[in-house]
Amino acid sequence: METLRGVIERITYLNPENGYTVAKLTPEQRPRHLFGAEGEVTIVGNMASVNVGEFVELTGRWTIHPEYGKQFLVEGMRSVLPATVAGLEKYLGSGLIKGVGPVTARRIVRHFGLETLDVIEHQPTRLQEVPGVGRKRTRMIIQAWAEQRAIKEVMLFLQSHGVSTSLATKIYKHYGNDAIAIVQADPYRLARDIYGIGFLTADKIARSLGMAPDAPQRVAAGVAYTLNQATDEGHVFLPADELVQAAASLLEVSPQQAAAGLIQLWAWDQVKVSPSPGQEAPKPQEAAPAQPLPLLMAEAAAPYAVATPAQTQHLLQEKPAVYLTPLYFSEQGVASRLQRLLREGESRLPLFQRPDFDWEAAFRRFERQAAPGGPLHLAPQQREAVQAALTRRLVVLTGGPGTGKTTTVRAILWFCQQAGYQALLAAPTGRAAKRLAETTGHEARTVHRLLEFKPGEGMAFQRNEETPLAGHLLIVDEASMLDLVLTHHLLKAVPPGMHLLLVGDVDQLPSVGAGNVLQDIIGAVEAAHARAEGPPDSLLARHAQVVRLQTIFRQEPGSLIITNAHRINQGLMPIIDNQQATDFFLFKTDDPERAAQLCVELVQHRIPRRFGLTPADIQVLSPMHRGVVGVGALNQALQAALNPPGPDKPERILGNRIFRPGDRVMQVRNNYDKEVYNGDLGIITQVDLEMQQLTVMMDGRAVCYDFLELDELVHAFAISVHKSQGAEFPAVVIPLLTGHYMMLQRNLLYTAVTRARRLVVLVGQPKAIAMAVRNNRVTRRHTGLRTWLEQVD
Numbered sequence: 001m002e003t004l005r006g007v008i009e010r011i012t013y014l015n016p017e018n019g020y021t022v023a024k025l026t027p028e029q030r031p032r033h034l035f036g037a038e039g040e041v042t043i044v045g046n047m048a049s050v051n052v053g054e055f056v057e058l059t060g061r062w063t064i065h066p067e068y069g070k071q072f073l074v075e076g077m078r079s080v081l082p083a084t085v086a087g088l089e090k091y092l093g094s095g096l097i098k099g100v101g102p103v104t105a106r107r108i109v110r111h112f113g114l115e116t117l118d119v120i121e122h123q124p125t126r127l128q129e130v131p132g133v134g135r136k137r138t139r140m141i142i143q144a145w146a147e148q149r150a151i152k153e154v155m156l157f158l159q160s161h162g163v164s165t166s167l168a169t170k171i172y173k174h175y176g177n178d179a180i181a182i183v184q185a186d187p188y189r190l191a192r193d194i195y196g197i198g199f200l201t202a203d204k205i206a207r208s209l210g211m212a213p214d215a216p217q218r219v220a221a222g223v224a225y226t227l228n229q230a231t232d233e234g235h236v237f238l239p240a241d242e243l244v245q246a247a248a249s250l251l252e253v254s255p256q257q258a259a260a261g262l263i264q265l266w267a268w269d270q271v272k273v274s275p276s277p278g279q280e281a282p283k284p285q286e287a288a289p290a291q292p293l294p295l296l297m298a299e300a301a302a303p304y305a306v307a308t309p310a311q312t313q314h315l316l317q318e319k320p321a322v323y324l325t326p327l328y329f330s331e332q333g334v335a336s337r338l339q340r341l342l343r344e345g346e347s348r349l350p351l352f353q354r355p356d357f358d359w360e361a362a363f364r365r366f367e368r369q370a371a372p373g374g375p376l377h378l379a380p381q382q383r384e385a386v387q388a389a390l391t392r393r394l395v396v397l398t399g400g401p402g403t404g405k406t407t408t409v410r411a412i413l414w415f416c417q418q419a420g421y422q423a424l425l426a427a428p429t430g431r432a433a434k435r436l437a438e439t440t441g442h443e444a445r446t447v448h449r450l451l452e453f454k455p456g457e458g459m460a461f462q463r464n465e466e467t468p469l470a471g472h473l474l475i476v477d478e479a480s481m482l483d484l485v486l487t488h489h490l491l492k493a494v495p496p497g498m499h500l501l502l503v504g505d506v507d508q509l510p511s512v513g514a515g516n517v518l519q520d521i522i523g524a525v526e527a528a529h530a531r532a533e534g535p536p537d538s539l540l541a542r543h544a545q546v547v548r549l550q551t552i553f554r555q556e557p558g559s560l561i562i563t564n565a566h567r568i569n570q571g572l573m574p575i576i577d578n579q580q581a582t583d584f585f586l587f588k589t590d591d592p593e594r595a596a597q598l599c600v601e602l603v604q605h606r607i608p609r610r611f612g613l614t615p616a617d618i619q620v621l622s623p624m625h626r627g628v629v630g631v632g633a634l635n636q637a638l639q640a641a642l643n644p645p646g647p648d649k650p651e652r653i654l655g656n657r658i659f660r661p662g663d664r665v666m667q668v669r670n671n672y673d674k675e676v677y678n679g680d681l682g683i684i685t686q687v688d689l690e691m692q693q694l695t696v697m698m699d700g701r702a703v704c705y706d707f708l709e710l711d712e713l714v715h716a717f718a719i720s721v722h723k724s725q726g727a728e729f730p731a732v733v734i735p736l737l738t739g740h741y742m743m744l745q746r747n748l749l750y751t752a753v754t755r756a757r758r759l760v761v762l763v764g765q766p767k768a769i770a771m772a773v774r775n776n777r778v779t780r781r782h783t784g785l786r787t788w789l790e791q792v793d
């Protein structure tokens with residue numbers, strides 16, 4: 001074991017999950033025999049809380065890394081406060097204190113010299129003596145310093161249980177001075193309360209705190225985590241047996257123990273158990289704990305439920321649906337509100353109520369006025385859709401690209417205008433809403449805006465049952481993106497008597513959030529119509545309708561995007577003819593490395609040169625996250641090519657990601673405070689090391705991120721096809737290789753291709769395309785909405 005003392009110069013890499021750090025250190029005394037006279041040394045190891053400028057004493061050993069050469073492997077670290085003026089400057093200016101960057105740090109240290117830390121600690125108001133440091137900044141420094149000290153304490157505790165600096169800081173920010181007590185009492189709360197901490201991290205802490213593998217608290221948290229994971233994959237519920245098995249294998253406990261965990265969550269109302277849609281099983285009684293609880297949790301623990309053998313057997317054999325409670329209420333709410341909407345049809349007249357209304361004449365008038373360039377004849381299905389939207393309560397209009405959905409919506413709007421009815425237009429994303437407004441010439445809002453979302457305390461949506469929307473017809477475009485929870489909020493705000501028209505393309509990938517709303521509604525309505533022999537006999541058949549548009553109207557000569565999109569959707573190989581094509585190409589290669597390289601070349605040079613586009617117009621869409629042509633690796637390669645480091649580009653490192661001005665980024669969770677949502681894209685315009693924040697331009701709006709919030713952003717030079725839903729780009733580049741076989745699905749390729757307005761370039765193997773086109777096995781989501789809707793009838 002050797003000792004090395006010195007100042008941390010730079011942090012090259014920091015894994016926020018486990019604290020693994022690679023850093024550069026200037027040794028106090030250079031070990032000449034190893035490095036010659038000059039230079040910094042590389043140190044690697046778990047140094048979670050190390051800061052630039054910090055003076056540290058390390059214990060460990062020297063090794064030689066085959067690629068990076070000599071390194072000091074750190075085994076132990078002790079922080080010593082910097083003892084030189086230069087060290088102090090570096091330490092203070094490293095971003096340690098919000099409000100102090102390198103310039104201010106230099107001024108402060110110049111003024112107070114070696115007493116700097118003493119002044120900050122004991123006479124902080126004296127900071128105002130420093131030129132340029134006013135009262136406001138002094139207050140900021142005092143607060144940040146106190147916070148820093150408290151964080152250090154929390155960090156010491158958490159670090160000894162394997163938690164990194166950035167997570168410790170987040171934990172501190174969330175719980176304040178109670179952090180240690182809370183973590184000790186219930187480490188699994190971390191996973192519930194703090195974004196960025198999952199069950200696995202919380203579990204690591206819990207195990208390190210001495211929690212038994214089969215502690216009821218651990219098992220309950222593991223079952224909840226398993227169910228949450230399923231929800232992230234789009235399921236609304238899991239059958240009990242599947243949930244129990246999955247949780248048991250994750251936790252390495254018996255199915256009986258996992259079942260007990262499930263029953264516990266049920267007793268706490270965190271989950272609902274439903275034998276079949278529309279039914280809720282009565283919740284079990286809470287019982288006194290069967291065994292004494294581990295000491296650690298004794299105070300915090302509620303009485304634990306005990307799974308009786310009969311209950312366990314019921315769960316495993318009857319396989320009732322297990323829902324996270326909010327999703328249960330959402331599914332129930334969507335079903336019952338749709339039913340209410342349909343029932344209104346029994347008592348209220350529809351918008352266009354006169355049986356003798358001359359539709360034919362009205363359509364002719366619309367067609368004359370709507371197409372000044374020449375007559376437009378609505379196809380029979382389009383007319384059917386117009387009529388349905390105005391005479392039925394719930395209508396779904398679905399069709400692929402260019403099949404005339406927007407034209408149909410324009411016709412519906414024209415009819416409403418003629419009759420003096422108010423129509424409301426909305427779409428799930430900002431981009432889709434903008435496009436809808438452009439193509440219809442009618443105001444369109446995001447669903448959040450429509451419902452007057454107010455972040456913060458209390459009721460989030462201002463439009464709800466008490467203050468519903470006003471209008472006669474609500475049209476929601478891109479409805480395939482509506483997840484269950486948002487649909488529920490939307491339906492709450494739909495007043496009795498309003499007509500609802502959902503427009504979308506049901507063959508696209510389903511919503512990112514849980515549920516398969518559009519597909520479930522279509523399934524229920526079409527089945528009701530198929531059953532209704534003679535006069536329609538059910539609510540669904542009488543008052544709901546699905547219209548499928550199939551004719552492709554938008555066909556430009558030589559253009560293959562739309563033709564190929566439809567071919568893919570029908571299970572046919574797209575037409576690939578690089579000689580003749582103007583907008584659909586394949587660059588063949590079997591080699592993933594070459595494919596990745598091609599993607600970069602295409603975005604950087606080839607497409608801009610040939611099509612007059614800029615790299616900003618081109619989006620790379622990858623079916624997967626991992627691998628050489630996965631989203632992660634492509635982002636690194638594209639960033640290196642399109643936005644390399646530069647002298648005027650300050651950087652912020654998070655794990656193996658480096659954020660710098662000019663980067664394309666995507667928000668990966670809904671953040672209602674900032675009004676940015678999962679999938680929103682933007683460009684970093686500023687990285688402010690002094691204020692420790694960066695600014696992203698999103699849709700013309702500057703959004704500010706504290707460095708601690710950077711786990712909400714990922715690079716977006718390449719994004720996954722799933723995340724591209726609802727977006728459109730002038731050009732898309734799609735790598736497709738047989739190694740992706742898990743992800744080679746028809747609706748995925750279809751969704752990717754339909755994102756492009758002017759150009760599609762596939763990179764990879766024809767065989768991979770064929771596999772995707774053939775694979776129509778859409779991953780099934782567990783949802784109960786369809787059955788639930790059918791039950792009313």
Ligand SMILES: Nc1ncnc2c1ncn2[C@@H]1O[C@H](COP(=O)(O)OP(=O)(O)OP(=O)(O)O)[C@@H](O)[C@H]1O
Binds near residue numbers: 379399406407
């Ligand atoms: N009945 C029709 N006869 C002739 N042209 C039509 C008809 N309906 C639509 N079109 C034309 O076809 C093109 C595509 O129509 P529209 O934009 O309505 O389709 P869409 O389904 O909304 O497409 P996307 O989903 O790609 O936006 C438009 O140029 C439109 O003018």
